[in-house]
Amino acid sequence: MCFMDRFSIVIGDIAQSDAECIVNAANCSLLGGSGVDGAIHHAAGPELLAECRTLGGCETGQAKITRGYNLKAKYVIHTPGPVWQGGGAGEAALLASCYRSCLRLAEQYNVASIDFPSISTGVFGYPLPQAASVALHAIMSFLNEHDHPQYVRMVCHSQNAADIYRYTWNALFADDKSSCL
Numbered sequence: 001m002c003f004m005d006r007f008s009i010v011i012g013d014i015a016q017s018d019a020e021c022i023v024n025a026a027n028c029s030l031l032g033g034s035g036v037d038g039a040i041h042h043a044a045g046p047e048l049l050a051e052c053r054t055l056g057g058c059e060t061g062q063a064k065i066t067r068g069y070n071l072k073a074k075y076v077i078h079t080p081g082p083v084w085q086g087g088g089a090g091e092a093a094l095l096a097s098c099y100r101s102c103l104r105l106a107e108q109y110n111v112a113s114i115d116f117p118s119i120s121t122g123v124f125g126y127p128l129p130q131a132a133s134v135a136l137h138a139i140m141s142f143l144n145e146h147d148h149p150q151y152v153r154m155v156c157h158s159q160n161a162a163d164i165y166r167y168t169w170n171a172l173f174a175d176d177k178s179s180c181l
């Protein structure tokens with residue numbers, strides 16, 4: 001299978017995902033919040049927070065894994081994305097590191113499928129078009145070099161977000177797809 005066929009963009013609520021692993025757009029405390037973080041903790045139940053409390057936080061761009069508890073997903077990988085500061089504070093590198101750190105952990109845990117939210121593009125203010133380009137480059141280069149995880153989805157929370165991700169994907173990779181063996 002061409003590595004490009006292992007990636008897709010969907011619209012939905014990541015807390016309801018049936019992927020083996022879902023990614024939480026967390027903050028460095030790993031003690032919950034609003035947005036994706038709030039939705040995942042609400043759906044997972046209080047045991048998720050209890051396990052998060054044992055992790056001692058997480059640095060921006062890094063990732064830590066927990067069980068999924070009441071979620072359909074077996075695992076949650078928590079990653080704090082960068083707060084947008086205008087683009088000159090290394091935000092792109094930190095955001096790319098979020099995606100790579102999560103994918104490396106998923107590979108380590110032999111996860112078959114992982115769903116991402118659009119990290120940092122809500123409360124943390126990262127503009128969607130720029131974030132989409134960073135995310136897609138990081139995801140596609142990882143899939144090109146690794147057989148696991150087999151399937152990766154970007155779970156967008158709105159049609160607008162999905163349109164931006166799809167437009168960006170086509171702009172960056174549509175030509176390569178035709179040459180994919």
Ligand code: APR
Nearest residue numbers: 013014025027033034035036037039120121122123124157
């Ligand atoms: N499913 C999928 N995507 C969602 C969901 C959901 N249930 N809820 C929100 N989103 C989208 C938002 O529209 C945004 O595009 O996820 C993206 C990330 O938004 P946030 O959840 O605000 O995450 P982020 O921008 O990374 O900010 C993280 O917010 O919730 C707090 O504790 C969290 O401090 C941390 C900060």
